[in-house]
Amino acid sequence: xxEALTFHFDVNGEDFTSAGQASVRxxxxxxxxxxxxxxxxxxxxxxxxxxxxxxxxxxGGVADVEVDEDAIKIVLKDQGPGIPDIxxxxxxxxxxxxxxxxxxxxxxxxxxxxxxxYTDEMQIYSTVGVGTTVTMKIxxx
Amino acid sequence: MTxxxxxxxxxxxxxxxxxxxxxxxxxxxxDLLSWxxxxxxxxxxxxxxxSNQNIIAVASLVDVACIILxxxxxxxxxxxxxxxxxxxxxxxxxxxxxxxxxxLSKEI
Numbered sequence: 001x002x003e004a005l006t007f008h009f010d011v012n013g014e015d016f017t018s019a020g021q022a023s024v025r026x027x028x029x030x031x032x033x034x035x036x037x038x039x040x041x042x043x044x045x046x047x048x049x050x051x052x053x054x055x056x057x058x059x060g061g062v063a064d065v066e067v068d069e070d071a072i073k074i075v076l077k078d079q080g081p082g083i084p085d086i087x088x089x090x091x092x093x094x095x096x097x098x099x100x101x102x103x104x105x106x107x108x109x110x111x112x113x114x115x116x117x118y119t120d121e122m123q124i125y126s127t128v129g130v131g132t133t134v135t136m137k138i139x140x141x
Numbered sequence: 142m143t144x145x146x147x148x149x150x151x152x153x154x155x156x157x158x159x160x161x162x163x164x165x166x167x168x169x170x171x172d173l174l175s176w177x178x179x180x181x182x183x184x185x186x187x188x189x190x191x192s193n194q195n196i197i198a199v200a201s202l203v204d205v206a207c208i209i210l211x212x213x214x215x216x217x218x219x220x221x222x223x224x225x226x227x228x229x230x231x232x233x234x235x236x237x238x239x240x241x242x243x244x245l246s247k248e249i
Contacts, residue, residue: 045203
């Protein structure tokens with residue numbers, strides 16, 4: 001790959017059951033590029049968790065993915081309520097998801113920890129009342 | 142053992158089997174999807190009672206060998222179609238999760 005490949009996905013906040021379509025499509029794209037399956041798996045799960053977070057908390061958002069020779073970079077951006085205490089949100093088991101989300105199997109407080117677990121670098125920029133941007137990087141080598 | 146062989150040996154109902162020859166290389170049991178995404182590994186059989194649309198995306202992303210629905214849990218037809226389209230094997234049985242795990246342990 002001589003130049004970076006970019007992908008843009010809109011994450012629909014209205015239809016919870018369609019969440020994940022962007023991640024699955026993203027996974028398929030990567031497979032076609034010949035990237036190591038374990039790296040694809042990590043990147044896809046991290047992206048899916050981010051996508052689910054945007055659906056649960058922020059009525060959706062946008063995901064931008066860039067792949068170059070060295071890394072997969074994912075930027076998730078929403079205009080939701082923001083995260084007041086990022087350190088707390090990063091704790092496994094801490095969740096502010098409503099009960100109807102839990103009945104779907106989400107809201108276990110593992111989303112952000114999983115995103116960190118599966119990526120090499122992760123930053124969260126959040127302003128209450130304005131929105132949240134999460135950037136993640138997965139090294140290819 | 143392949144997913145097709147396991148399904149036949151233990152008389153499981155096949156809801157979706159686009160990849161019958163996939164090898165099962167372990168198992169993971171759980172219903173909280175982020176736990177599954179954080180802990181389950183590729184090529185494992187995922188035993189669950191969760192039956193909403195999101196299990197297909199999770200199974201696809203984690204790259205499990207198959208989903209095994211325990212306790213006679215059923216899927217809506219649209220979810221079965223989605224599983225077939227995404228290449229996700231789905232088996233179903235009346236057995237509880239523990240019994241399925243015991244069956245799996247004999248074969249891997």
